[in-house]
Amino acid sequence: MDLTKPYPIATPETAPFWEGLRNEQVLLQRCDDCGTWIFYPRSNCPNCLSTRLNWHQVSGEGTLYTFTVTRQATAPHFVDEVPQLIAMIDLNEGVRLTSTLVAQETDDLKVGAKVTPVFDHVSADVTLLRYRLA
Amino acid sequence: MKLEGKAAIVGYHEYPHIRKYTGKRKFTLGQWADLTRLSLDDAGLEARDINGIVCTEIRETVSFTPATIVEYLGQPVNFAERVDLGGASPVGMVWRAAAAIELGLADVVVCALPGQPIPSNPNPGPVDPRRFFQSSSVNWGSPQAEFEIPYGNLAQNCGYAMIAQRYAAEYGYDPTAMAKLVVDQRRSGALNPNAVFYEKPVTVEDVLASKLVADPLRMLEIVMPVAGGAAVIVASEEIANRCKHRPVWIKGFGEHLTMKTPTFAEDLCRSPVGPASSKAFEMAGVTRSEIDACEIYDCYTITVLLTLEDAGFCEKGEGMEFIRSHDLSCFGDFPVNSHGGQLGMGQGGGAGGMTQVIEGARQIMGRAEKRQLKRCDHVYVSGTGGIMSEQAALILRGD
Numbered sequence: 001m002d003l004t005k006p007y008p009i010a011t012p013e014t015a016p017f018w019e020g021l022r023n024e025q026v027l028l029q030r031c032d033d034c035g036t037w038i039f040y041p042r043s044n045c046p047n048c049l050s051t052r053l054n055w056h057q058v059s060g061e062g063t064l065y066t067f068t069v070t071r072q073a074t075a076p077h078f079v080d081e082v083p084q085l086i087a088m089i090d091l092n093e094g095v096r097l098t099s100t101l102v103a104q105e106t107d108d109l110k111v112g113a114k115v116t117p118v119f120d121h122v123s124a125d126v127t128l129l130r131y132r133l134a
Numbered sequence: 135m136k137l138e139g140k141a142a143i144v145g146y147h148e149y150p151h152i153r154k155y156t157g158k159r160k161f162t163l164g165q166w167a168d169l170t171r172l173s174l175d176d177a178g179l180e181a182r183d184i185n186g187i188v189c190t191e192i193r194e195t196v197s198f199t200p201a202t203i204v205e206y207l208g209q210p211v212n213f214a215e216r217v218d219l220g221g222a223s224p225v226g227m228v229w230r231a232a233a234a235i236e237l238g239l240a241d242v243v244v245c246a247l248p249g250q251p252i253p254s255n256p257n258p259g260p261v262d263p264r265r266f267f268q269s270s271s272v273n274w275g276s277p278q279a280e281f282e283i284p285y286g287n288l289a290q291n292c293g294y295a296m297i298a299q300r301y302a303a304e305y306g307y308d309p310t311a312m313a314k315l316v317v318d319q320r321r322s323g324a325l326n327p328n329a330v331f332y333e334k335p336v337t338v339e340d341v342l343a344s345k346l347v348a349d350p351l352r353m354l355e356i357v358m359p360v361a362g363g364a365a366v367i368v369a370s371e372e373i374a375n376r377c378k379h380r381p382v383w384i385k386g387f388g389e390h391l392t393m394k395t396p397t398f399a400e401d402l403c404r405s406p407v408g409p410a411s412s413k414a415f416e417m418a419g420v421t422r423s424e425i426d427a428c429e430i431y432d433c434y435t436i437t438v439l440l441t442l443e444d445a446g447f448c449e450k451g452e453g454m455e456f457i458r459s460h461d462l463s464c465f466g467d468f469p470v471n472s473h474g475g476q477l478g479m480g481q482g483g484g485a486g487g488m489t490q491v492i493e494g495a496r497q498i499m500g501r502a503e504k505r506q507l508k509r510c511d512h513v514y515v516s517g518t519g520g521i522m523s524e525q526a527a528l529i530l531r532g533d
Binding site for chain 2: 001002003005006007008009010011014040065066067068069070071072073074075076077078081084086087088096097098099100110111112126128130
């Protein structure tokens with residue numbers, strides 16, 4: 001069975017985000033009409049449905065909203081990553097995203113901790129946005 | 135716009151919940167027909183009385199589902215609906231049936247959810263590894279395929295674990311209280327012959343000693359997948375009054391959705407069942423204190439805790455104390471999942487939430503045998519789909 005990692009495949013809407021990560025930059029969309037920061041990238045603002053969205057570089061820094069330590073893989077594709085440190089990160093701009101934490105000691109992980117981006121170049125084409133404690 | 139409360143659950147059938155099904159296998163369509171026959175029998179109705187169906191997905195087709203079922207049953211209908219709300223579907227199906235009946239579209243509506251394995255395909259083809267992603271769509275362009283699955287945030291365990299972890303940070307967490315919830319439900323489940331854990335109660339120590347799956351959730355706080363399946367018949371007032379059992383009137387409902395992936399919930403500790411339940415109580419004109427039993431969707435212990443709080447049975451942050459200070463078994467002062475819940479019965483796939491609807495009806499009809507509550511006129515039922523993504527509530531009443 002083919003258990004290669006299910007890496008993301010960029011779409012016309014999301015390509016700038018993935019291109020940014022390859023260059024170790026975090027790019028977010030922002031609505032020109034209502035000022036809302038947007039994640040994940042999309043064609044219409046989830047606050048006012050405007051299509052006038054533009055890309056802005058941000059620090060990528062944020063806080064740990066919540067996390068878990070998996071004791072069994074969430075799918076066979078992730079067996080080599082157990083215990084997976086799956087997390088939700090609140091970026092300083094107010095958007096939330098899914099990530100994984102790069103950490104040696106899980107005891108140090110606390111909800112509300114400051115976190116900083118780790119650009120993980122998993123293949124020639126794909127960089128994933130992981131996090132570590134700041 | 136509200137229900138008049140003049141449609142009722144008049145009959146039901148629930149397959150026994152079995153860990154390893156060894157009986158005769160039927161296709162989903164065959165199970166649909168069989169569940170329809172058995173629940174019509176239970177109500178005292180006949181095949182030709184049916185004029186509406188509400189279904190979910192079936193294994194034999196990806197689309198045109200209601201027409202495929204109607205053709206197989208051989209019964210023409212005036213109302214056909216396919217509901218796609220995950221674990222909230224059973225509650226969603228029942229209120230849609232009631233609404234269709236009150237609008238005069240139909241007067242006998244079958245809501246069925248097959249949950250047994252189908253015959254083995256002699257030409258199965260290769261296993262698609264994407265099946266491991268379960269309810270997370272891997273289709274190109276799906277937000278989950280791009281922003282969740284690559285990080286391993288998929289299936290249910292890790293999402294519910296992250297809800298529990300956030301709750302712990304905001305309000306505190308008592309693993310012993312969560313274990314007691316399982317113990318109380320399993321005490322009721324031990325008296326339910328349809329339950330996979332019939333005659334198998336557990337102790338707080340058993341729960342706390344069970345394997346950690348995703349912090350802080352342990353194995354016995356998570357439903358066990360089983361073979362199951364269930365159906366209910368919803369009928370008009372005129373028909374309900376001549377069926378076999380005490381009619382179970384559908385007095386109020388609510389439904390609320392905000393996201394697919396919990397990453398995009400505004401507040402993970404305040405679930406959509408809050409607004410859904412408020413609407414249901416308001417529509418029914420019933421207060422929380424009038425409720426005799428709560429049948430709460432319980433894929434995980436944390437789901438029940440949040441539902442008790444968000445539906446207004448206790449304050450936010452007080453759920454753990456509420457569980458500690460009440461006996462939640464069918465013998466207790468505040469019965470929750472008097473059938474054992476899905477934690478006690480096992481989860482028959484998408485049919486799991488129908489066990490909550492049926493137990494509500496069973497208690498009001500007075501048919502719960504050893505688990506029968508002394509008085510049961512008002513029941514609160516909740517349904518939860520995905521990871522607190524789509525939630526729905528019902529208020530049932532016996533006159």
